[in-house]
Amino acid sequence: MTYWIASTNRTNWEIVRQKNIWGIPKRNVNIHSRVKPKDHLLIFTSQQKEGDNLLPSAITASYEITQCMIDDTPLFTAPAQMGDEFFPYRFKLKPIKIFKESLEFKPLIPDLQFITNKNMWTGHLRVAMREIPEEDYSFIMQKGDS
Template sequence: MNSEITDKKLIWGIPKRNKNLHERVSLGDKILMYVRQEHEGVMILPPAISGAYEVEAKFEESNAIFSIPSHMGEELFPYRFRLKRISVYTPPIDFKPLIDSLDFITNKTKWSGHLRVAMREIPKSDYDKIITSGKKK
């Protein structure tokens, strides 16, 4: 899973088609690692936030370190960020209970569409709500 690779190597990468997102991120920006719902054997793991990080550097590199979804062909996620770990949530923060309180999710019924992008900017107030929910555990 790419979130585990990110936490181990402290590197996050985005696809070639998202170069503009890479350019918009600044050093010191915070990143939350969202993990979509996954099937692990017979168990269904809910969508969650697995960690929080700070961007320390931006770079481009084409070595293969991430798992590549089959629909993305030979994508190497070359636009990368070196990260500093802020928090790792064990267990991860269950995302669904947060949906109603998050301002960036404007369609609460079809909320997952707000997260189907390489990166999504969210208001600081939403970041704070998510981080606070992780501290309550």
């Protein structure tokens, strides 16, 4: 089993939550080919301004991947810099845990192995999906229970 963290915005997080589907861009075909059913996926939402509030970066949920597929049907909202990307490499998901309160990400950074540059940590999450150590996954899940 492999553990992954997926980076998204809050708009696409709502689509993931409602549809139990995650999608990545065409350029990430190499990642899609490495993902297998039974892998686990954490959802990371980036910091976002909402009105006068600044919502922090957070972990919102954990899923088990149940199926890998390709689907050209528009579903996700692409950031402006990605043009008409529709995230065709998709994964059907089964919820493991949807956090009642999103787990703020910044306080976790000192204890995460996959974040090797603690000062420039956002660079580690500028990809649609990346593999993380099982220890990091377990640590985040434990923090989500507290």
